[in-house]
Amino acid sequence: MNNIDFLHPFALGFYLGCVFLVLALYQYFRLKGELARFRRHLSDKLEIEAETMKKIKAEQETLRRENESLRIKVNALNEAPDRKITRDLEIYARAEKRMLISVPGFAPAWETAKTEAHNDLAEEETGKSAPKRIFARLFGGGGSQAALPAREGSGNGTHEGETAKASTEG
Numbered sequence: 001m002n003n004i005d006f007l008h009p010f011a012l013g014f015y016l017g018c019v020f021l022v023l024a025l026y027q028y029f030r031l032k033g034e035l036a037r038f039r040r041h042l043s044d045k046l047e048i049e050a051e052t053m054k055k056i057k058a059e060q061e062t063l064r065r066e067n068e069s070l071r072i073k074v075n076a077l078n079e080a081p082d083r084k085i086t087r088d089l090e091i092y093a094r095a096e097k098r099m100l101i102s103v104p105g106f107a108p109a110w111e112t113a114k115t116e117a118h119n120d121l122a123e124e125e126t127g128k129s130a131p132k133r134i135f136a137r138l139f140g141g142g143g144s145q146a147a148l149p150a151r152e153g154s155g156n157g158t159h160e161g162e163t164a165k166a167s168t169e170g
Helices: 002-006 009-078 081-102 107-126 132-139 144-152 157-169
Strands: none
Touching (some): 009 081
16 A cells, blocks of 8 residues: 555645645746846946046046146236236237227227237136137147237228238238
8 A cells, every 4th residue: 555655646746746845946036046146236237337436536626626726826826916917918918909900999898808908818718718828829720929029010091901900811
């Protein structure tokens, strides 16, 4: 009867249940290991991203400090007496050039042109526009030096306007 007990329906159900239990436990531990691997991967990724953000913030702060330092240096250099004279000369040369081109001999236009030139330089100094002096020196085109000799060497208003136009086009 020992043979019959092995084939009994209860025993067959028990063996089949054990097989399903083994398969379920295998899947459970496999998924548990995969979940642990995903958690490690996620924590590693978060650590890397945190380090990257920390580096970016440190670099940003360094650049902010450098920018502020350079801004202070530029302002200090602009306050030097020689620099103020050069700046005023640049304002007058630009204003004169604009006045001669647009309406020679008209005093309110001179004041408007002088104010516009002053605003241009203020924008250049704050970094809102590219410095025109540097480009004029690099490329040899219409800088303040080209506008001043044109006024000295001419006798009438139309010739001055033509000279100023030629210096701005070059």
